[in-house]
Amino acid sequence: MTLIADLTTLLGASQVLTGADCAPYCGDWSGHYTADPLAVVRPADTAQVAAVLRLASAHGVPVVPVSGRTGLVGGAMTTGGIMLSVERLNRIREIRPEARVAVVEAGVILSRLHDAADDLGLAFPLWFGARGSAMIGGVLATNAGGSNVLRYGSTRALCLGLEVVLADGRVLNLMSALHKDNSGYDLKDLFIGAEGTLGVITAAVMKLVPRPRAYATATLAARNLPDALTLLNRLQEATGGAVEAFEFMPDTYMRRLVEARPDVGEPFAQRHAVNILVEVGATAPRDADTLPDGSLPVVNLLEDVLAGMMEEGMVLDAQVAQKIGRAH
Numbered sequence: 371m372t373l374i375a376d377l378t379t380l381l382g383a384s385q386v387l388t389g390a391d392c393a394p395y396c397g398d399w400s401g402h403y404t405a406d407p408l409a410v411v412r413p414a415d416t417a418q419v420a421a422v423l424r425l426a427s428a429h430g431v432p433v434v435p436v437s438g439r440t441g442l443v444g445g446a447m448t449t450g451g452i453m454l455s456v457e458r459l460n461r462i463r464e465i466r467p468e469a470r471v472a473v474v475e476a477g478v479i480l481s482r483l484h485d486a487a488d489d490l491g492l493a494f495p496l497w498f499g500a501r502g503s504a505m506i507g508g509v510l511a512t513n514a515g516g517s518n519v520l521r522y523g524s525t526r527a528l529c530l531g532l533e534v535v536l537a538d539g540r541v542l543n544l545m546s547a548l549h550k551d552n553s554g555y556d557l558k559d560l561f562i563g564a565e566g567t568l569g570v571i572t573a574a575v576m577k578l579v580p581r582p583r584a585y586a587t588a589t590l591a592a593r594n595l596p597d598a599l600t601l602l603n604r605l606q607e608a609t610g611g612a613v614e615a616f617e618f619m620p621d622t623y624m625r626r627l628v629e630a631r632p633d634v635g636e637p638f639a640q641r642h643a644v645n646i647l648v649e650v651g652a653t654a655p656r657d658a659d660t661l662p663d664g665s666l667p668v669v670n671l672l673e674d675v676l677a678g679m680m681e682e683g684m685v686l687d688a689q690v691a692q693k694i695g696r697a698h
Contacts, residue, residue, distance in 0.1 A: 372429070373408075373425060373426070373429040373431060374386065374388065374408070374409055376425050377409065377411055377422065377425060377452075380418065380421050380422065380425070381411060381412065381413060381414075381418060381422070385411060385412040385413070385414075385458075386409055386410075386411050386412075387409060387410040387411075387412075388408070388409050388410075391410075392405075392407055392409070392410045392453070395407070395410045395436065395439065395446075395453055395455065396447075398439060398441060398442060398444065398446070398447070399440065399442055400442040400443075402442075402444065403443075403444035403447050404447070405446075405447040405448055405449065405453065406448075406449045406450065407434075407448050407449070407450070407451060407452060407453045408431060408450055408451060408452055409452055409453070410452075410453045410455060411452055411453070411454055411455070412455045412457060412458050413454070413456075413458065413459070414458045414459070415459065416459070416533060416535065416541060416572045416573065419454065419456075419459070419535045419570055419572055420535045420539040420540070420541055421539065422452070422454060423454075423535055423536070423537060423538065423539045423570065424538065424539030426452055427537055427538050427539065431450075431451060431452055432448065432450075432451035432452070433451060433452045433453075433454050433537075433570070434446060434447070434448040434451055434452070434453050434454065434566065435453075435454045435455075435456060435507065435511070435566040435570045435571075436453050436454065436455050436456070436508075437455070437456050437457065437476060437477060437504070437505035437506075437507040437508035437511075438479065438480075438500065438503045438504040438505040438508050439503075439508075440500035440503050440504045440508070441508070441512065445512070445565050445566075446508075454570060455477075456475070456476040456477040456505065456507045456570070456571075456572065457477045457505070458477060459475040459476050459477040459507075459572055459573070460475060460477035460478050460479070460505075461474075461475045461478070462474050462475075462478055462482070462483065462486055463475065463573065465486060465487070465490060465578070466547075467490045467491075467492060467578075469547065470492060470577060470578040470579065471530060471547050471575055471576065471577060471578060472486070472487065472494065472575070472576050472578055473545070473547075473573065473574075473575050473576075474506050474573065474574060474576060475506070475572065475573045476505060476506055476507025476508075476510075476570075476571050476572050476573060476574070477505050477506070477507065478505060478506045479501075479502065479503065479504070479505055480494075480496065480500075480501040480502075480504045480505065480506065480509060481501045481502045483506065483576070484497075484501065487578050487581070488581060490578075491580075491581055492578040492579065492580065492581055493578065493579050493580070493581040493582070494528070494576060494577075494578055494579075495516075495518045495521070495522040495528070495579050495614070496509060496514060496516045496518065496522070496525055496528060497516045497517055497518050498514065498515075498516040498517060506574060506576070507570075507571045507572070509525050510525055510529060510532070510561070510562050510571050510574055511561075511562075511563070511564065511565050511566050511571060512525075512563065512565065513525050513526050513562050513563030517614070517615040517617055517649075518614045518615060520602075520613050520614065520615070520616055521611065521612065521613060521614045521651070522579065522614075525562065526559060526562045526563065528576055528577045529558065529562060529574055529575070529576055529577070530546060530547050530548065530549065530551075530575040530576070530577060531544050531545040531546040531547060531558060531574065531575035532544045532545065532558040532561055532562070532571055532573070532574050532575075533545055533571070533572045533573035533574070534558075534561050534568075534569040534570065534571050534572065535569055535570045535572055536568075536569045537569065541572075542557070542569065544557055544558045545573065545574075545575055546575065547575045549577075580653045581653075582614075582651030582652055582653050582658070583652055583653060583654075583655065583657075583658030583659075584651075584652045584657070584658035584666050584668055584669075585614075585649055585650065585651055585652070585668070586649070586650045586652070586666065586668040586669040586671070586672040586690070586691075587647075587648070587649045587650075587690070587691040588647075588648050588649075588672055588676060588688055588689060588690040588691065589637040589645065589646070589647050589648075589688070589689050590645070590646050590648065590676060590685050590686075590687065590688035590689070591638055591642035591644065591645050591646075591685070591686040591687045591688070592642075592644040592645075592646055592684060592685055592686065593644070593683065593684050593685070593686060594643075594644060595618070595644055597644075597679075597684035597685070598618065598644055598646050600679075600684060601646070601648075601675070601676075601679055601684065601685065602616050602648075604675055604679070605648065605650065605672070605675055608671055608675055609650050609652075609657075609668075609671065612650050612651055612652060612653075612657075612668075613648065613649070613650055614649050614650065614651040615647060615648065615649040616646060616647075616648050616649075617646065617647040617648075618644070618645070618646060619645040619646070619647065620643060620644065620645070621641050621642060621643045621645070623645070624636055624641055624645060625641075637689055638687045638689075640687075642686060642687070648672070650668055650671075650672055652666075652667070652668035657671075669690065672690060673690055676688045676690070
């Protein structure tokens with residue numbers, strides 16, 4: 371209880387949760403995992419995170435960092451330890467449009483960074499379903515991939531620098547914003563994907579990219595997975611590597627989709643074993659500007675590639691979205 375008293379003195383009573391007040395942090399969306407923490411603490415800045423870790427280290431109590439709690443594998447659970455939430459470390463410290471980087475704290479919700487980049491004509495290209503609740507610290511700790519990994523890589527590839535608090539409270543400043551940095555060990559990569567086991571990520575320098583001007587999106591059924599890979603390679607060649615999403619959905623996925631969301635329906639009258647959602651993002655005006663007939667070059671290109679593979683028998687069916695915008 372001395373630790374709880376020390377934490378309360380440090381953070382304030384409202385930011386040290388115990389007992390029933392911990393309930394919102396003690397389960398995950400899957401319902402398979404539950405936590406029984408000694409306390410949930412919510413520091414406001416890096417200095418407070420460091421102080422919490424020093425106290426926990428002195429008392430020999432383990433600390434599990436948590437952020438948006440959107441994971442489904444029990445990674446943000448503890449029994450008898452401290453859950454350290456980064457939700458109050460939620461500032462976008464700086465965006466440098468010319469350098470195409472954003473300096474953000476670990477508690478920034480992913481969709482908020484999306485919106486901030488979009489306001490400047492840029493994009494942060496990590497994109498997945500939990501973007502409205504997942505936080506930067508969590509996506510870094512899990513090295514999240516998202517649906518745009520083909521074009522932009524996983525979270526590790528989108529991170530230039532980190533600020534990390536080690537278990538003994540020391541702050542490691544690795545906040546480089548250099549795209550080309552060959553100066554010794556790249557220590558930040560040890561912490562990305564480490565699930566918080568090596569330290570608590572408190573801030574990061576993230577890459578931004580040009581916002582696509584238009585998208586071409588389609589759902590298709592391929593004859594088999596090798597044919598789907600051929601399609602991906604042809605699209606990458608035809609678009610200059612502009613394929614942003616290429617998501618495989620087997621027939622078992624389609625069956626479960628119908629069970630869970632009968633209102634959505636299936637894309638094809640006949641169920642197929644290999645279904646693909648593909649999206650191409652066009653950043654160049656030549657690919658995104660509307661043609662005199664009202665069509666978009668990037669959509670025409672996708673349709674042409676699909677048509678050719680349908681003639682070869684490798685694509686069995688396809689639906690191309692007509693609305694300009696993201697499908698996922």
